[in-house]
Amino acid sequence: MARISDIIELFIKELLDEAHNQSVEIQRNELANYFNCAPSQINYVLTTRFSLDKGYLIESRRGGGGYIKIVQINIDRQQHIKLILDQVGNSIGKMKATGIINVLKNRELITERECIIMRAAISDRTINTPVNIKDDIRANIVKGMIIALFNDCGRE
Amino acid sequence: MARISDIIELFIKELLDEAHNQSVEIQRNELANYFNCAPSQINYVLTTRFSLDKGYLIESRRGGGGYIKIVQINIDRQQHIKLILDQVGNSIGKMKATGIINVLKNRELITERECIIMRAAISDRTINTPVNIKDDIRANIVKGMIIALFNDCGRE
DNA sequence: TAAACTAAAGTCAAAGAAAGTCAAAACGGA
């Protein structure tokens, strides 16, 4: 029931919190062993929960003494908005879109209430169109809202 | 003979009553199993009895650890919101939708920034779908945003 | 020093676990 991926995600985020330098190194096999899961599960967590659009950078090394390093990137607002708009592209799924909106909130670029509004606007149920265009519309909505809110970016 | 849909509806409403925060999470298959009906019956109940117009928000996730979450606004305490939802209806043009959003702002129910986000979300350019469904989607988005904002969880 | 070994991490696809969709069949009231 409780997703192991979520538990691992939380664990890593706690590690990041503790490490004040906003980056942390793990051993894939060790972690997999600790959580009693397949090592590739760690990769799954990293790609789905610690992707670039969520504000993380992964760097790693194989072989003896290998490691995986998770870095929380810290960029200024303008760059960040630009990065996010790029990540949205012309089509975006609900998961990814929600992730992006959450990042905006975590970085305190939007408030809790604004976050709630945005998430509602891109929910799968509200955009009840044929599947094939759903993600396109969602991309437009996400970008539209972000641009409207931060349209001073780029100016001055 | 009592319709199973009505029984399920009641059951969910009881769950919502018990839940302090006016929101509840269910497992579709589990519930279907409990009531001995087809899983898709649950979807039927949700779409016919827990629609946006009735003041409910549904959010869900597939795959392992999936769930369906039903959120309710307190219609009694917020009759004015219900009135606004009714005004939106099943389909709404950009002009009228913008008007409603402006009313929310004038009554200081939403901030200037929230107003900007909402207007962006329902603009004609962001909702780039075939004309015939554009106003339907817009109605959903407006209602979804309003319900999300005015349910009990949404208020910090 | 090159080859062999060991110790990591990466990839990818299949299997599993949910929920969603849609239309046909069944039901029930006017």
Place this chain on the structure above:
DNA sequence: TCCGTTTTGACTTTCTTTGACTTTAGTTTA
């Protein structure tokens, strides 16, 4: 009987978990 509502089930989509196989890098050995 007819028509709108409900029920059912086959099929689809999305997300997660697992495991076999690959790649890379350091270490040992002939």
